[in-house]
Amino acid sequence: MxxxxxxxxxxxxxxxxxxxxxxxxxxxxxxxxxxxVTPPDNVVEALSSLAASTGFTSYPNETAFYSSLSQYTAVPERNLLLTNGSDHAIQIVMRAFVGSGDSVLTSAPTFPMYAHIATTLGAEAKEVPLTTDMEFDVDAYLENVSDRVRLLVIVNPNNPTGTRVQLDDIEKILQAHPNRPVLVDEAYFEYSGETASGLLPDYANLIILRSFSKAFGLAGLRLGYVISHSDIVSELKKLRQPFDVNSFALVAAAEHLKNPxxxxxxxxxxxxxxxxxxxxxxxxxxxxxxxxxxxxxxxxxxxxxxxxxxxxxxxxxxxxxxxxxxxxxxxxxxxxxxxxxxxxxxxxxxxxxxxxxxxxx
Ligand SMILES: Cc1ncc(COP(=O)(O)O)c(C=O)c1O
Structure with missing residues (x-):
């Protein structure tokens, strides 16, 4: 080359x-x-009418969608950040907190995107094995937090095992490391019905990721989001471009949220x-x-x-x-x-x- x-x-x-x-x-x-699953009629209709009007030619505008998302998540708008799928959110969070020579703590096995992005940043994923029954062992996880670990990742439910991580365990980790960011990946939240978002007011180090790809069926449109303390959201915003999220994703998701x-x-x-x-x-x-x-x-x-x-x-x-x-x-x-x-x-x-x-x- x-x-x-x-x-x-x-x-x-x-x-x-x-x-x-x-x-x-x-x-x-x-x-x-x-x-x-096929999308509901209102989503298909809204996408067709967007295609027939400004959908292709105009730059996207995310502003209105934040209020729908705030209602859906029961989280104030200042605590939300839209991303181009949650993969993009993983990348932004990692770029904000992890650099060359650092470690990211994950379970093993888990979603390989964490180790992949860590490598591109010169960092490594330090893997803590799940138990032989594929359960999350919070004590083993905490024992592996070394000085080099700059980001703690918990995927709940975990992909590919489906492991449920207890909210008490997540809180224990947040409490044990108040000065380290703890990322809780809730891409499958709508299926598990369990979220760490209730811990947000008490833990300024909590970062939750969500996705419209899974239960909402919008994987092809690419829409994810971050839920976190407004200070973290403000920092993460610097790593986003103004038009990362496209108009079709915004309209489809807004229509879904009108009729969940x-x-x-x-x-x-x-x-x-x-x-x-x-x-x-x-x-x-x-x-x-x-x-x-x-x-x-x-x-x-x-x-x-x-x-x-x-x-x-x-x-x-x-x-x-x-x-x-x-x-x-x-x-x-x-x-x-x-x-x-x-x-x-x-x-x-x-x-x-x-x-x-x-x-x-
Ligand atoms: C745990 C987990 N997080 C994040 C993602 C990324 O999803 P998307 O970028 O489509 O929102 C996936 C996709 O499979 C996943 O399994």
């Missing part, structure tokens, strides 16, 4: 995308925990019908599944790769895991009951095949 990038960038790698190069729209997408019943119905179907069905059917087959507060399940399987390949050949994508602690597991996104019933029937046939391999003739 004729020019050199900064050494931390040169040392980093591209974030690996599963099924890279595949047209995912042709598959049943249980791989990225997306919402498999659509999202609530979907969440109810996923969490109260589909997930229990998949969980109990997998357990009945002797497959180990970890308790999850998200819209996904982590399943440990003897012949994981064969099953993942078989599913893909039949048009279904799931997420085989790479982290050494779960290299025999796949994450299954949970969608509407019809899709999951068909999925289980497909899996039944494959596991049946596995139990009774065809005889050589």
């Amino acid at each position: 004729a020019v050199s990038v900064l050494p931390d960038v040169a040392d980093a790698t591209e974030f690996p995308l599963p099924w890279n190069g595949k047209d995912r729209s042709r598959y049943v997408r249980l791989d990225l925990s997306e919402a498999l 019943a659509h999202m609530h119905h979907y969440v109810e179907e996923v969490m109260e019908r589909s997930k229990p069905l998949v969980e109990s059917s997998l357990r009945a087959k002797g497959i180990c599944v970890f308790p999850s507060s998200g819209n996904f399940l982590l399943a440990r399987m003897k012949h994981r790769d064969r099953i993942v390949k078989g599913l893909r050949e039949q048009g279904v994508l799931v997420a085989p895991q790479r982290h050494p602690m779960i290299a025999d597991s796949m994450r299954i996104g949970i969608g509407p009951i019809k899709i999951m019933t068909d999925f289980m029937a497909m899996l039944d046939r494959m596991i049946g095949d596995e139990c009774n391999p065809p005889r050589a003739t």
Whole structure:
């Protein structure tokens, strides 16, 4: 290369995308925990009318959306910051607090974006393993806070395990380290129904991240946000550009918030019908599944790769895991009951095949 990038960038790698190069729209997408639901009519109509008016030609204006979001989150506007998906929020928070030679404390396994962004900044992710049952061990986590740790990350519910982190444990961490930022990633908040936002008035070091990608089904439009103390929000604003969030995302999210019943119905179907069905059917087959507060399940399987390949050949994508602690597991996104019933029937046939391999003739 004729020019050199900064050494931390040169040392980093591209974030690996599963099924890279595949047209995912042709598959049943249980791989990225997306919402498999059509948007409500009011969202589609608002997007069409925006496309027909100023949607493409005018720069976006976020101002009005802050008040809708403030109502939805029950948090004052000064404590909110919109981002281009919550991945963008992770990047902004890390850039604000983490530099070369620093560490970011995370659980393991967890959402790999944390380690990825840390590397681009010349920092490292210091991983504290979850227990063998994939539970969060707050004491082990706290024991690993060294001087180099500049950001504490808790993903709740954790991706890819679905682990629920107790609010008491989050508070214990906030209390133990009042001078370090504690990031609580609540990308799956609408599914878990649990948030640390009630701790905001008492802890100026709390930073919560949320997403419109998951329960609201707006992954393609890219909208996330930060909830934090206004002093932190003011600092993070410096790392944002004025038009990071596009007009279509703002309009779609505003329409959703006018009628959140659509999202609530979907969440109810996923969490109260589909997930229990998949969980109990997998357990009945002797497959180990970890308790999850998200819209996904982590399943440990003897012949994981064969099953993942078989599913893909039949048009279904799931997420085989790479982290050494779960290299025999796949994450299954949970969608509407019809899709999951068909999925289980497909899996039944494959596991049946596995139990009774065809005889050589
Ligand atoms: C825990 C967690 N945080 C953040 C994100 C990023 O989501 P988005 O950038 O779509 O808001 C994801 C996506 O899968 C996630 O699982």
